[in-house]
Amino acid sequence: MIVTMPEHGALPEAPSTGLPFKQILLVDDHVLFAQGLSGLVQQEGLAESVVIVSSVEAATDCLVHRREFDLVLLDLALGGEAGLSLFARMSVHDQLPPVVIISSSDDECTVRAARAAGASGFLAKSASRASLVRMMRAISQGQGYFPGGVAPLNAEVPLTPRQLEVLSLLAQGFPNKRICQSLDLTEHTVKTHLKAIFSQLGVHNRTECVNKARRLGWL
Template sequence: MDTRTADNADCALLSPGDCLPLARVLIVDDHPFFLFGITAILEQENLAREVATVASVADAVDDLRSRPETSLVLLDLTLQGEAGLSLFSELEQIGLPVSVVVISSREDEASVRAARSAGAVGFLPKSAGRRSLVRMVQRVSNGLLFYPSLPFPSLSPEHLTPRQLEVLTLLADGLPNKRICQALDLTEHTVKTHLKAIFTHLDVHNRTECVAQARALGLL
């Protein structure tokens, strides 16, 4: 999944806030008071034109199927009777590109890393304040990751070969492997080898996380 919707595909080139308000934000949480509070902040800060709420992964999938223009999902880790991270596999199966930020009362490093590995573009503890929420939405709306509690490796373009940078650029443009092969006149095996090396360099696990991490590090 790409980290951005088609409507804000150029936003990573802009300053924080230039892509706001988001067209639509979906909150997946089963705590009414939390839903009320975060909805109010998103509306008061003009971060989203529309905010919707659901209480389960199944309802979230149904909502996103009917409203694919959704720009951002705010997902609780622990929902009644199910794990919030299961949403990522559901989105992968239906091929729906939408950015997801995990918002949880759990703040341990294992939970944060689990969210990142699943494909979340950010993690915000529920104990965070209003400013942190605003800053998070500003960053992810510009195609950047939001993991303030995790150290990221200090990387530069020199850590990737020129060919790997070409593959990374085409990956960020949304090209599938076959199109990358055609553009660079490479075999599919070679492209997969380059992608594996890029993922290792950036310490990521999927294409969505790779593109978001590369932008956050200034490689794109």
């Protein structure tokens, strides 16, 4: 179930939620923003504690060795690395707790890339306090939370989740090297995924690929 809510309006009553979360891992390299969000989350009674780290490497270390987090709030842009690479790093370990992307970029391609990677929700950094509370309530109840204007990915898309991630980043203009860095893949693997995507679409270059994928509703 996906919850999509407007930015404004009274908060609905939700007496039976899983709030507060016991411990949240917040991954963001902007110290003032991270500290402010941490304070707000605890002020609203949404979490008992928040641990802040500034890199995917530090987040992976926390998740692998501490294992007591029940939610991850993840920024997409962390210095020179992409937040989405956390999914690839954690894929060889136990199940990742729910991850909500917190980003200053909330265009449709960015949201779709987050969904394709496996995020449980997406919240713009410009969102209201009420939206933050709604998102946390939804996630605590095992639901997803995404902007209302972004439709779910077409169930008929004949691509793997990883290929959808590559396609979403391709649509954002990422060159192969940056796709490799974002998804923690080798260049050979990225080229293999692109070849499979091109084959499915019957196209021969990146521009044709993105244009046709959009026409088909894959983006």
